[in-house]
Amino acid sequence: MTTYEPVIGLEVHAELLTESKMFCACAVVDSTQAEPNTVTCPVCLGMPGTLPVINARAIEMGVRVGLALGCEIPAFSQFARKNYFYPDLPKGYQISQFEYPLAVRGHVDIDLPDGSTKRIGVTRAHLEEDAGKLTHTGSGKSLVDLNRAGVPLLEIVSEPDMRSAEEAEAYARKLRSIIQYLGVNHGDMSKGVLRFEANISVRPAGSTELRTRTEVKNLNSIRSMMRAIEKEVERQIRLWESGEGVKQATLGWDEDRGQILIQRIKESASDYRYFPEPDLPIVRMTEAEVERLRASLPELPDARQARFVREYGLSPADAATLVSERAVADYYEAALAAGADPQPAANFLLGEVFRRMNAESLGRDQIGAIKVTPEALAGLLGLVRAGTITLTTAKKVLDVLYAEGGDPAAIVQARGLAQVSDEGPIVAAIEAVLAANPKEVAGVLAGQDKLAKFLMGQVMRELRGRGEPATVQRLLDAALEKRRG
Amino acid sequence: MIDLTLTEALRKLNSGEVTSVALTRALLDRIHQVDPAVRAFLTLTEEQALAQAEAADQRRARGDTAPLLGIPLAIKDVLATQGVQTTCGSRILEGFRPVYDATVVQRLLDAGMVMLGKTNTDEFAMGSSTENSGYFTTHNPWDLARVPGGSSGGSAAAVAANMAYGALGTDTGGSVRQPASLCGVVGLKPGYGRVSRYGLIAYASSLDQVGTLTRSVEDTARLLSVIAGHDPKDSTSMPLPVPDYLAALANADVRGLRIGLPREYFTTGIQPEVEAAVRAAVDVLVGLGAEVVEISLPHTDYGLPVYYLVATAEASANLARFDGVRYGPREDRGEMWATYTATRGERFGPEVKRRIMLGTYALSAGYYDAYYLKAQQVRTLVRQDFDEAFEKVDVIAAPASPTTAFKIGEKADDPLQMYLSDVYTVTINLAGIAGLSVPCGFDGQGLPIGLQLLGPAFQEDRLLRVGHVYEQATGWHTRRPTVG
Numbered sequence: 001m002t003t004y005e006p007v008i009g010l011e012v013h014a015e016l017l018t019e020s021k022m023f024c025a026c027a028v029v030d031s032t033q034a035e036p037n038t039v040t041c042p043v044c045l046g047m048p049g050t051l052p053v054i055n056a057r058a059i060e061m062g063v064r065v066g067l068a069l070g071c072e073i074p075a076f077s078q079f080a081r082k083n084y085f086y087p088d089l090p091k092g093y094q095i096s097q098f099e100y101p102l103a104v105r106g107h108v109d110i111d112l113p114d115g116s117t118k119r120i121g122v123t124r125a126h127l128e129e130d131a132g133k134l135t136h137t138g139s140g141k142s143l144v145d146l147n148r149a150g151v152p153l154l155e156i157v158s159e160p161d162m163r164s165a166e167e168a169e170a171y172a173r174k175l176r177s178i179i180q181y182l183g184v185n186h187g188d189m190s191k192g193v194l195r196f197e198a199n200i201s202v203r204p205a206g207s208t209e210l211r212t213r214t215e216v217k218n219l220n221s222i223r224s225m226m227r228a229i230e231k232e233v234e235r236q237i238r239l240w241e242s243g244e245g246v247k248q249a250t251l252g253w254d255e256d257r258g259q260i261l262i263q264r265i266k267e268s269a270s271d272y273r274y275f276p277e278p279d280l281p282i283v284r285m286t287e288a289e290v291e292r293l294r295a296s297l298p299e300l301p302d303a304r305q306a307r308f309v310r311e312y313g314l315s316p317a318d319a320a321t322l323v324s325e326r327a328v329a330d331y332y333e334a335a336l337a338a339g340a341d342p343q344p345a346a347n348f349l350l351g352e353v354f355r356r357m358n359a360e361s362l363g364r365d366q367i368g369a370i371k372v373t374p375e376a377l378a379g380l381l382g383l384v385r386a387g388t389i390t391l392t393t394a395k396k397v398l399d400v401l402y403a404e405g406g407d408p409a410a411i412v413q414a415r416g417l418a419q420v421s422d423e424g425p426i427v428a429a430i431e432a433v434l435a436a437n438p439k440e441v442a443g444v445l446a447g448q449d450k451l452a453k454f455l456m457g458q459v460m461r462e463l464r465g466r467g468e469p470a471t472v473q474r475l476l477d478a479a480l481e482k483r484r485g
Numbered sequence: 486m487i488d489l490t491l492t493e494a495l496r497k498l499n500s501g502e503v504t505s506v507a508l509t510r511a512l513l514d515r516i517h518q519v520d521p522a523v524r525a526f527l528t529l530t531e532e533q534a535l536a537q538a539e540a541a542d543q544r545r546a547r548g549d550t551a552p553l554l555g556i557p558l559a560i561k562d563v564l565a566t567q568g569v570q571t572t573c574g575s576r577i578l579e580g581f582r583p584v585y586d587a588t589v590v591q592r593l594l595d596a597g598m599v600m601l602g603k604t605n606t607d608e609f610a611m612g613s614s615t616e617n618s619g620y621f622t623t624h625n626p627w628d629l630a631r632v633p634g635g636s637s638g639g640s641a642a643a644v645a646a647n648m649a650y651g652a653l654g655t656d657t658g659g660s661v662r663q664p665a666s667l668c669g670v671v672g673l674k675p676g677y678g679r680v681s682r683y684g685l686i687a688y689a690s691s692l693d694q695v696g697t698l699t700r701s702v703e704d705t706a707r708l709l710s711v712i713a714g715h716d717p718k719d720s721t722s723m724p725l726p727v728p729d730y731l732a733a734l735a736n737a738d739v740r741g742l743r744i745g746l747p748r749e750y751f752t753t754g755i756q757p758e759v760e761a762a763v764r765a766a767v768d769v770l771v772g773l774g775a776e777v778v779e780i781s782l783p784h785t786d787y788g789l790p791v792y793y794l795v796a797t798a799e800a801s802a803n804l805a806r807f808d809g810v811r812y813g814p815r816e817d818r819g820e821m822w823a824t825y826t827a828t829r830g831e832r833f834g835p836e837v838k839r840r841i842m843l844g845t846y847a848l849s850a851g852y853y854d855a856y857y858l859k860a861q862q863v864r865t866l867v868r869q870d871f872d873e874a875f876e877k878v879d880v881i882a883a884p885a886s887p888t889t890a891f892k893i894g895e896k897a898d899d900p901l902q903m904y905l906s907d908v909y910t911v912t913i914n915l916a917g918i919a920g921l922s923v924p925c926g927f928d929g930q931g932l933p934i935g936l937q938l939l940g941p942a943f944q945e946d947r948l949l950r951v952g953h954v955y956e957q958a959t960g961w962h963t964r965r966p967t968v969g
Contacts, residue, residue, distance in 0.1 A: 042585050046806045048578070048686040049565040049587060051719050081802050083848070085825065092805020142821075144810075273848035275857060278691035278799055280720055 004240070005205040006233045007213075008168050008198060009160035010225075013153045014179050015130065015193035016061045021150035022129040023052030023095065028151050031133055036145035044150035046090030051279050054079075058152040059102070059283060061184040062127045063293050065154055066103025068178050068300055069122045073290045077102045077126070079277040084270075087144050088132040096155075098274040101126035102283070108158075108178070109302060110170035111320065120171050121159030128153050154184075160199060160210070165229040172196065172222045173324060177301045180365070181326045196225045201246070202236045211240075216251045216260065228253045231260050304329055312342035321350055325364045334374035340381045348381060352395060356402050371405035372398065380408040392465040393417050420466045423475060429462040430472075430479050445484050452480070486511045488965055491556055491650040491704035498545065498555050505545075505555025508650075509538035509599050512557050516601065516648045519968045524623050525633075525643040527562050528570045529602040537599040544597065552711055554597030559649040561640045562603040563610050564695070565684040566590055573686050574606040574618040574636075577832035581813045587684020588719065589653060589695050589712045596711040601649055604639030608834045609804065610660055610688040612636050613906040616897045617836040624893070625668060626966040627932055631890040634664030634906075637698065641668035644698045646968050651699040651708055657688050658792050659885070659910025661696035662922040666885035666935025669924045671699045671952065671962060673709060676942025677917035678723035680709075681716030687803040689796035690721075692914040701962055702923065702952040706730035709945060728946045737950035740774030745878030749785035750909060756888040762926035762934040763884050769958055770882075770951070778878050782870040787863045788912035789904055794847050794860035795915070801844030804837065839900065868916040875941050880951055884909050885922040885935035913939055921948040924961040933964075 018028055024043035043050045063073055080098035106122035130153050132146040156175065162168045176194060201213035216232055219225040236246050252261035299307070301323045308319035308329075323329045328349070335345045353372065357364065380397055383389045389397065389412055400411050412418055420426060433455060434441050443451040459476055460467050486508060489497070497503040513531055520526055534557060541555035560566060563573045565583035572578045586594065594600070607617035615623040615638035623638045625631040626646035633642040637654025641664035644652050654661040656674035665672025674696040685693055697708040710731060715724040744767055751760055771777055809815035809828030816827035833841070847856035874881060886906055896902040913920040918941055925936035936955070940948045956962050 042583075045811060047565075047584065047812070048571075048573070048581075048806065049583070049684040050585075051683050051721075053718060053720050083802050083805060085805065085808070087808075087810055087821065090806060090811065092808065093802050271850045273801075273845065273850075273853075275798060275802070275848055275853070278689075278721075279687075 002241075003205040004202040004233070004237045005163055005207075006165075006229070007160045007201045007203060007210065008162040008164075008229060010158045010162070010168055010171060011197040011199070012156045012158075012172065012175055013195040013197075014065070014156065014184070016058050016152040016154055016184050018055055018057045018061065018152055020055060022055050022058055022127065022152035023150055026150065029147060031145065031148040034147050036143070037147060039147045040149070044090070045146060046092075052095060052277075054280060054283065055152060058127060060293060061152075061182070062102045062125060062154050063285065063290065064182050064297060065156070065179055065184060066106065066125050067290070067294050068182055068297055069103070069106035069108060069125065069156070071103035071106030071122060071125060073103055073285050074100065075285060076100060077283045077285070079127075079280045079283070080274045081277050082128075082272045082274055084272060086131070087142065088134050088149070090132070090146060090149055094129060094131060095277055095280070096128035097126035099276075108171055108174050110167060110174055112170070113166070118161075118167065120161045120167075123157045123159055125154055125156045128155060160201075160213075165226040165233075168198065168229055169222055169226050172225060174301065176222075177324050177326070181298055181300055183298075195220055196222075198225060198229055198232070200229060200232045200236065202233055202240065212246045212248050214246065214249045214251050216253055218252050220255070224253060224255050227258055228260065231258070235260060301326075312336070312346070314342060314346055318346050318350060322346065325367070327365050327367050331367045331374050335378045338375040338378035340378035341385065344381050344384070345377065348377065348398075352398055353377070356398070370402065372401045373405070376401050376406070376408055383408055383412060387419060387468060388412065389417060389419050390465060390467070390469060392460075393419065396465070417466060419468045420463055423471065426459075426463065426467055426472055426475050427479075429459050429467070430476050433458045433462055434479060434483070441480070441483065444480055487515045487647040489650065490701045491699060491707060492701065494650050495553070495556060495707070505538040505541040505557075505599060506535065508555065509534050509557050509601070512601060512648060512650075515646075519626075519646055520648060522624060522629055523626055523642050523646050523648070523968060524621050525604050525639040525646065525648060526559070526602045527572060527574070527605050527620055527639065530569055530600055531602075533569070534599050534601050541597050541599060549597070551595070551597035552707065553593060555599060556597065556650055557599040557601050558593065559601050559604045559640055559643045559652040560590060561637050561652065561654045562606050563655055563686045563688070564590055564653060565686065566600070566603065569600075569603065571603065571686070572620070573610070574608045574615075574620060575807075575833065575837065576619040576814075577807045577809075577828065578813045579832075583684075585684065588681035588716045590684060592712050593653070604637070604643055604652060606639055607636035608837050609686070609800070610636040610655055610657055610693075611800070611836050611840055613659070613663055613903055614891070614893070614896070615639060616893065617834055619832075619834050622893055625890045625932075626968045627669065628890065628930070629968075630892055631932070632667070632893050634667035634886065634890065636660040636664075637672075637696075638664045638668075640698045641665055641670055641672065644668070644670045644700060645966060647965060651697060651704055653708075653712070654696050654698050655685055655688075656694055656696045656910075656914065656920075657692045657796060658914050659907040661698060662885045662910050662920050662935065662937055663906060665698055665922040666937070667890040667933065669933030669935075669961075669964060669966070671702055671705050671924070672885075672922040672935070673697050673705050673945065673948070674913065674920045675709065675713065675945050676919040677914070678721055679725075679919070679943055679945065680712050681714075681719040681722045683716055683718040687799070689799040690803060691799060692792075692796055694914070702921075702949055702956050703731070703734055705921070705952075706734055706949050709949075713945075723943065725943055730946055730949055733946040733950055734953045737954050738774065739770050739951055739954050742770070742775040742880065742951065743778050743878040744770060744775050745778050745780035745874055745881040747780050747782045747785065747874070747881060747883060749782050750883045754887050754905065754908070755884060756928065758928040759884050759886070759888060759934050762928075763882065763936055766925040766936040766955065766959075767882050770955060773954060773958060780874045780878060780881070782874060782912070784863065784866045784870050785912060788867060788915060789908060791860045791863045791867065791915060792907070792911035793843065793904065794856050795864060797840040797844030798847045798857050798860075799844065801841045801848065804833075804841055807833075836900070864915050867912050871912075871916045871918055871939075871941075879940070880948060881939040883937045883939065885937040886910075889928045889930070889932035889934055909937060918942050919945045919948055921945075921952050923952045923955060924964070925955075925959070926961060927964075933961075
C-alpha cells in the first residue's frame with residue numbers, strides 16, 4: 001500500500017486593527033457585538049457614485065507585516081477589482097490586489113517536534129477589503145450585515161511547503177504571533193479576525209509531483225484548520241486509492257459536524273476578471289518609507305525567544321511558550337522588572353498562572369486582564385525567596401490574588417500565612433504528631449524511610465503548610481533520633 | 486428673461502433688477518411650455534427650486550456674494566442628488582433617491598445654485614442620442630424630429646431651449662461635447678481629474694468626467710470655477726490649484742496661438758458642411774492672429790475600438806452593484822439568483838446589456854491580454870500622440886461630431902453607426918485631456934455645428950480663452966432655436 005504525503009499551502013486573512021475601514025471613514029468594530037448594519041456609509045454600502053479612498057494606516061500595517069515576514073516590498077503595488085456576484089459584496093466586486101501585491105517572497109520559520117527548524121515560504125501578502133457577513137436563517141432567508149464590509153484584510157499566501165496538519169498549525173501559530181507582536185491584529189480568532197484557507201493535495205511519499213489540489217475555505221480557527229486538513233487528506237487518499245482520483249474543488253468546513261463540505265467542483269479556475277482598479281492610484285513605496293517602517297518593527301518572537309534563552313537562562317521550550325503570545329512575554333518581563341527571578345517566574349507563570357487561566361478557559365492573550373499583576377507575582381515570588389512563605393503557601397496566596405487581586409505581603413499578613421520558623425510551635429507540632437502515630441514512629445525506627453516522609457507531611461499539615469521546611473525537617477530528625485537513642 | 490446668458494442673469498440679480506424667484510418662475514413656466522415637446526427633464530424639482538430661489542434672494546439681501554447665487558441650473562441624471570430621484574436614465578434606478586449629493590452638486594448648491602431638475606440621458610450615459618434612455622428620447626430644440634445628441638442630451642436641450650441657464654453633463658467619450666455641438670451650445674469636458682467624480686454614477690471610471698453645458702464660454706468659466714478642484718473623496722481628482730477662469734478671459738487674445746489641425750480628422754465620413762464650418766472657424770482665429778499647423782495623430786483610427794474595450798470593461802464591473810438588493814426596484818422572484826436575473830434582465834436596456842457583455846468578454850480569462858491589456862497599451866499610444874502634438878501646438882481644432890443632428894430612429898438599430906458619432910471625441914477621454922465645443926455655424930437645414938478645441942489636461946483656461954475670443958468675433962453662440 002502506498003504511503004501518502006500531504007502538500008499544504010495556507011492563505012491567511014488577517015483583519016487589520018485600523019481605526020477606520022480600508023476605503024472609507026467607518027470605524028472598524030467587533031462585528032459580533034455591533035448592531036447589524038450600523039457601522040456603514042454610502043462608500044462601504046457600495047451606493048452608486050461613491051468612490052474608495054485608500055487608508056494609509058492599512059498600507060503601513062501591511063508593509064510592516066511584510067517586513068516582519070522577511071518579504072521584499074516592491075516599489076509600487078496596485079489595487080484591482082475582483083469581480084463576482086454575491087449578496088455580501090455590495091459593489092459586485094471586491095477591491096483587492098492581484099498582479100502587484102504589497103509584499104512578496106518572505107518566509108516563516110517553524111519549530112518541528114524534533115527540535116529542528118523548517119522554513120515555510122511566503123509567496124505574497126496583499127491588501128483587500130472584507131465582504132459583509134451572511135447569516136442563514138432556518139427559513140430559507142439569509143441576513144446581510146455590512147458592518148464588516150470594507151474592513152481591511154491582509155491576505156498572506158504561503159508556498160505549498162507544509163507536509164502535515166501539525167506543520168500547518170506551527171506555521172499558523174507563528175504567523176499569528178508575529179502579527180500580534182506588530183500590534184496590527186488582535187489574533188482573536190473566535191471573532192474571525194484571522195481566517196484560513198488551506199490548499200491541499202497528497203502524493204506518494206518521496207515523489208516530487210504536485211497533484212490536483214482542493215481548497216478548503218471558511219476555517220475560522222487553527223483547530224478547525226487542523227481538523228479540516230486531516231479530514232481532507234484522508235478523503236483524498238481514499239479517492240486515489242479507489243482509483244477515482246481527486247478533482248479540483250472548493251470545499252467548505254462544517255465546524256459542528258467536523259465534516260468537509262463539497263461546495264462546488266471546479267472544472268476550471270474561477271474567472272474573477274481581475275483588472276486594475278481605475279478609482280485608485282498606484283501605491284508607491286519609497287525606499288526611505290520602507291526603511292522607516294522597518295525601523296519601527298518591534299522585537300519579533302524568534303528574536304525574543306533567543307534573548308530569553310540567552311539572558312534569562314531559560315530552556316528553548318519554556319522561552320518559546322513565553323514568547324508565543326506577546327502579552328505573556330510582556331507580562332513575564334514586567335514581573336522580572338519588578339524583581340522576580342527568571343526561572344521561578346517562568347515556572348510559576350507557565351504552571352500555576354496558566355493552570356488557573358485554563359480552568360476558566362481564558363486565552364493566554366488575555367493575561368493582561370487577570371487580577372494578578374506582574375508586580376504582585378514578583379512580590380509573591382519574593383516572599384518565597386525570603387523564606388517568609390513556603391511554595392505551598394505561595395500557591396494559596398496566588399488563589400487569593402487570582403480571585404481578588406491585591407498585594408501578596410498584605411494577604412500573607414492578614415491571613416497569618418507567614419512561614420513558621422520559630423522552633424517552639426514546630427516542636428509542639430512534632431511531639432503531637434509522633435504521639436498520635438506510634439506505629440509509624442516504630443516503623444521509622446526500624447528503618448522504613450517512606451514512613452519518615454509521611455510523618456514530615458503530617459507535621460506540615462499540623463502547621464497548616466506554614467512550617468519552614470528545612471527547620472521542620474531538622475527538628476523532626478532530632479526528635480526521632482532522641483527516640484532511637 | 487429666459488434667453489439671458491448665465492452671466493447676464495447674474496448681473497441682473499446682482500443689480501437687483503430681478504430676483505431669483507422671478508428667474509426661477511420664468512424658467513419653470515418655460516419648461517411647462519416647451520418641455521412636453523423637447524422632453525429634456527426626467528425629474529422636475531419645482532418646489533425645491535422655488536425654495537432655493539427664495540433662500541438665494543434672502544442671502545443676497547444679506548450681502549451674500551456666492552458666485553452662482555440664485556442661478557437656476559439643470560443637472561444630468563447620472564449625478565447623485567440627495568433625496569431627489571436619480572435614475573441614470575435607467576429603469577433599474579427608477580425611484581432611487583440617493584442619501585448624499587455628488588461633490589459637484591454640493592459645490593453648486595454651496596455657490597447658490599437653484600436646481601430645476603434632473604435631465605435625461607442615455608441609460609448610464611451609454612449612447613449618443615438619448616434614444617437609449619429607459620424613459621423617453623429627448624428632442625433637439627432646433628428640429629424636434631432629431632436627436633439632441635448624447636448622452637447629456639437632456640442637459641444640452643434644456644440649455645439650448647432656454648429652460649436653464651446652464652447644466653452639468655458628464656463626458657465619457659464625448660457625451661458633453663457632441664450634444665453641445667448638436668444643440669448649438671457650449672460644452673466643456675475638463676481634463677480627467679480636474680473635477681471630482683464623487684457622486685457621478687460611474688459608467689467608465691477612467692474616462693468619466695463631469696462637464697458643463699452653457700450658452701457662452703464665459704458662463705462655462707463661471708461654472709467650472711465652482712466645480713473644479715481636488716476632492717479628498719475622489720483619489721483620481723488632482724490636487725492642483727484652480728486658476729481664476731474668469732480672469733483668464735479678460736483681455737484674451739489669440740495672437741501667436743498655434744492651432745493644430747490633425748489630418749486624420751478630416752478624411753472620410755465627415756459631413757462637408759461640418760468640415761467647411763470648422764475650417765472657417767479656424768480661419769477666423771487665423772484672422773485674429775493665430776497660426777495653423779498641420780499635425781498628425783497617427784493612432785486616431787484605434788480610438789473607437791480602444792474606447793469600446795476600456796469603457797465596456799470598466800462598465801461591466803461598475804454596473805454589477807445594481808442587483809435590486811440594497812436600493813432601487815426589485816423584480817422579486819422569491820429566490821436570490823432568480824431575483825438578480827429578473828431585476829437585471831428586465832430593468833437594464835439593450836445597449837447597457839450589450840456593453841456589459843462586451844466588457845465581461847474583454848476581461849475574461851484567455852481574452853484579457855488580447856483585448857483589455859492590448860487596449861490599454863494602445864491607449865498609451867493615443868495619449869502619446871497628443872503629448873507630441875502639444876509640443877508643436879497650443880490647441881487642436883477639430884469637429885465635435887462628424888455630422889449635425891440626425892433623425893430620431895435613424896441610427897437606433899445600428900449600434901456601430903451610432904458609435905461612429907463619437908469618432909472625434911473618444912480619443913480625448915482616452916488621453917485624459919480637455920475639450921471644448923463651441924457653436925461655429927449651421928448646416929443647410931439650419932442645424933448647429935460645433936468646433937471642438939482640445940488642450941492639455943488642466944489647461945482648460947487656455948481653451949476657454951480661445952473659445953471666448955472666437956465667440957466674441959462670431960456670435961454663433963447667441964442664436965437660439967424657436968421652440969413652442
